[in-house]
Amino acid sequence: MNALTNEVQQVFCDVFGDDGIILTEGMTADDVPGWDSLGHLNLIIALEKRFGIKFATAEISRLKEDGQNVGTLLELIARKRG
Amino acid sequence: MNVCSIEWVVCLLLLSAVFFLIPGVRERQAFLCVCNVAFVATMIPNFAGWCALAGFLGIGFIAARVLLSRPRKWILVVYLVVLLAAFIIFKRYVFAKVLLPAALFRTIVATVGWSYMLFRQIQVVVDVYQGQIERLPLWNYLNFQLNIFGFVAGPIQRYEEFREHWKDLKPILSDAESVLRAYLRIFIGAIKMGLLGGFCFNSFTTCKNLLADPDRAAQMTHLHRVLLFLVIFYTYPIYIYLNFSGYCDMIIGGASLFGIRMPENFDRPYLSRNMIEYWTRWHRTLGFWIRDYVFTPLYKAIAGHWPQKAASLAFLCYFVAFFLAGVWHGSTWNFIIFGVLNGLGSSATKLWETFLVRKVGRPGLRSYLQNASVRAAAIFITVNYACLTIYFFRPELGLSYSMVKNIFAPHL
Amino acid sequence: MSKFLEKKWNRMPPRRRLFLLAAATFASAVVAFMMLLRNAGVREVLYKAF
Numbered sequence: 310m311n312a313l314t315n316e317v318q319q320v321f322c323d324v325f326g327d328d329g330i331i332l333t334e335g336m337t338a339d340d341v342p343g344w345d346s347l348g349h350l351n352l353i354i355a356l357e358k359r360f361g362i363k364f365a366t367a368e369i370s371r372l373k374e375d376g377q378n379v380g381t382l383l384e385l386i387a388r389k390r391g
Numbered sequence: 392m393n394v395c396s397i398e399w400v401v402c403l404l405l406l407s408a409v410f411f412l413i414p415g416v417r418e419r420q421a422f423l424c425v426c427n428v429a430f431v432a433t434m435i436p437n438f439a440g441w442c443a444l445a446g447f448l449g450i451g452f453i454a455a456r457v458l459l460s461r462p463r464k465w466i467l468v469v470y471l472v473v474l475l476a477a478f479i480i481f482k483r484y485v486f487a488k489v490l491l492p493a494a495l496f497r498t499i500v501a502t503v504g505w506s507y508m509l510f511r512q513i514q515v516v517v518d519v520y521q522g523q524i525e526r527l528p529l530w531n532y533l534n535f536q537l538n539i540f541g542f543v544a545g546p547i548q549r550y551e552e553f554r555e556h557w558k559d560l561k562p563i564l565s566d567a568e569s570v571l572r573a574y575l576r577i578f579i580g581a582i583k584m585g586l587l588g589g590f591c592f593n594s595f596t597t598c599k600n601l602l603a604d605p606d607r608a609a610q611m612t613h614l615h616r617v618l619l620f621l622v623i624f625y626t627y628p629i630y631i632y633l634n635f636s637g638y639c640d641m642i643i644g645g646a647s648l649f650g651i652r653m654p655e656n657f658d659r660p661y662l663s664r665n666m667i668e669y670w671t672r673w674h675r676t677l678g679f680w681i682r683d684y685v686f687t688p689l690y691k692a693i694a695g696h697w698p699q700k701a702a703s704l705a706f707l708c709y710f711v712a713f714f715l716a717g718v719w720h721g722s723t724w725n726f727i728i729f730g731v732l733n734g735l736g737s738s739a740t741k742l743w744e745t746f747l748v749r750k751v752g753r754p755g756l757r758s759y760l761q762n763a764s765v766r767a768a769a770i771f772i773t774v775n776y777a778c779l780t781i782y783f784f785r786p787e788l789g790l791s792y793s794m795v796k797n798i799f800a801p802h803l
Numbered sequence: 804m805s806k807f808l809e810k811k812w813n814r815m816p817p818r819r820r821l822f823l824l825a826a827a828t829f830a831s832a833v834v835a836f837m838m839l840l841r842n843a844g845v846r847e848v849l850y851k852a853f
Contacts, residue, residue, distance in 0.1 A: 365521035
């Protein structure tokens, strides 16, 4: 578990109000209670704030498609941080 | 050209066979482009229409190219405001007619497909501004906007998805089974649209004519009138569903014969358990578009400025987003009601969920969602509520009112 | 119900699947074309043909 994953996990815990969340690459929205459309946006907003990055509308939308998971989210954040 | 017509189906079958035999991407693109233009030509009745179309696409393309080289927020905002204002005036929205001079509304341009082009246009400029689209050749842009398989009534495809297929245009159906499935889908779509949808529409019309006529309504028993109303209440939505999903079947099946995969627009909407889920099952591409280009930016802006109030303002976002989805369908007063009902339905859904979470917590919500009888009840309520919203899908509000009034007091 | 049918469909031998699909496509094509022709006002053509 690298530093980025730890930080993102902390954001997840804050947004979904559950300190017991442990992130794995294959996790999806179904695995986290409260991760619906609104929860997704709250998560995005919190991640933008925490890492000083900006997600485009199309990127936010693509994250909800089939085949996308926490792993792809982490990759996207890593890429945006540079 | 009507999609559910012998001309369209015959042309589709013949031209897709030709498409299959053309060698080379550029040649296939050119062929499809000719088909796109020819089809659009059948929909544009006069010179004014062509001017309007050229103006809309030309300005849209220029705006997108300007944003590509200079992604400034003010350019995007100004363009979107002008675009939406022009759209509202052009479509002669009734509430706008109340506020603005009548002279602005005198146009003679037919309005087929504009609502869909508007959404494709907004998607392109927003994505260009946000750096999601790096190149926008005119050739791609024009064929994206004038794509036969989306021009009349969608599905609303995103530019990036279109480009994926367009840049390497070739037959995508690889075996006999998928080809047969495509043909089967086209024919089933035609049957849904023409035969089954037609049957529902005729039943609806017969009952409507009976119940709307106060003299004939007075001659019937009260029970008879109630039954007539129920037939009207349910057959009109069924007709809309068969008509629209049949159209989508023909379009999606047809597009796959031309190397383009269009997004699905329906996913068993009669199984929706609430009005938010309904818009991910009925006219899905619209639901997702509204989620991405209305709800998301609206909620982000609100949560950014008032983070403490974000949770309660979310309901307002749901209302506004689904209200706009409703009002986009048409410019008359009944669509305002349709929009309000949709807005109320979705914010009520969110309110109910929030209430449940507060009462039984997330684990309780989970078991609530998995309960079969709860699900059945939710589906029953949602389907009926959806039928209620569709009751206001017809522009004749007076008629909608008369039919209800005539159940109880035909001669009032 | 549909999951049951889907399982049955997936277990079917490919030739049988193809045959059923072709038959269904042909049948729906006939119905669709007759309907489309009738809508185009070609009733007389149909009466003469049958």
